Amino acid sequence: MAESADWLTAEEQRAWRGFVRLHERLGGRLARLLQAESDLSAADFAVLVHLADVPEGRQRQQGLARTLEWEKSRMSHHVARMAGRGLVVRQECSEDGRGAFVVITEAGRAAVEAAAPLHVAAVRSLFLDHVTPAELRTLGEVSERVVAKLDEES
Template sequence: MNDAAVPWLTPDEQHAWRSFVRLNERLEGRLARRLQTESKLSAADYAVLVNLTDVGDGRQRYQDLARELEWEKSRMSHHIARMAGRGLVVREDCPDDGRGAYVVITAAGQAAIETAAPRHVTAVRELFLDHVTPAELRLLAEMSERIVQRMDEDPR
């Protein structure tokens, strides 16, 4: 694509985009620091544990978890190995697929997420929810869901 064909951002679009990026980076950074300080979990640990507790039996196939988190296969393998080393999860072979495997939350992982979640929710409220109106929150949810749906339809 040559430079003349690039649909450059208008000043309003650029302002909105950069504001959104700054918000996302700051929010993620501060939430991650609080998680680490208060719960000894990284943001990645928390994301894995939340996904595992969202499914009834606390187990999810590696590939499904990686897809949900938007992680590459190697990142998933390395991170799950580190979490397994700390006793938060275990890897179990998939009985109906010799190449597949499950990530399964352990009792220690369950205890860690139960300790971290209330603190994390408090931080989300303090840093984000307390600063938006209910109408803004509904609009943000609608926009986010629409954009995620579009990305899911075309996963490039």
């Protein structure tokens, strides 16, 4: 089976491994800074940013899990922890007894609004300050194309 693999070329491997390292290191650094400065985990921030951007600050829990590429159980446990801290509430869906909504609270909105400037400053200093406008455009185009393909397949 290994013989039939379409192995990466040296250039492909360099680019792929560089991308993975970038993703891991940048994500880790942003998460540590966010936690230290705002007491929000990267996962908390992702949930709150998404909810702050949708109408009425609420979304079905299953849809939120799909959006964030999380397993259903991870979403359920994380929402429970966030609800315990007053950042979100879980509301049953009246039309569908099996479904539930996750709703951002005023405390959650305040937390994400306080953390957002810190996050933006970190993204700028750790990433954006080190790429040219042309590289940024290329990265945006590549990212959009790959995400669109992934969305097609899901």
